Amino acid sequence: MSEFPNDHNFRAQEGGVAADRLRSIIERHIRLEEEVKALRGDQKDIMSEAKSAGYCPKTIKQVIRIMNADPKDVAEAEHLLDTYLRALGVGK
Incomplete structure (x- = not known):
């Protein structure tokens, strides 16, 4: 089903193939946004699972960023962090 009604501003008879192509591009993008939203929900569920298993989601996210x-x-980044901590007399 199209996200746009037939009487939308981008009627095929007015815009021709270009309007159909534009509609297709927009509809594909909307579908991808919906898929991304679902995937983010899945990621949230995984972090909830990790937390219930005793893992720290914040640290897991940091590990993922590093990987x-x-x-x-x-x-x-590690060198700068070490430099800053030593300058402040914190850490190693």
Whole structure:
């Protein structure tokens, strides 16, 4: 079913194939937004499961960010964190 009624401003007879293509692009984007929303719900459920198993969701998210990051960027961030902590007399 189309997200747009037949009498919408982008009528095929007025816009021709371009209007149909635009409608198709918009409808595909809307479907993807719905899929992303569902996936975010799944991610939330996974974090709830992790929490109920005794894991820290915040730390898991940090691990995921590190795993997805460029190793060079991770090393630089760790170096800066260590530098700042030592400058403040905190940590190691």
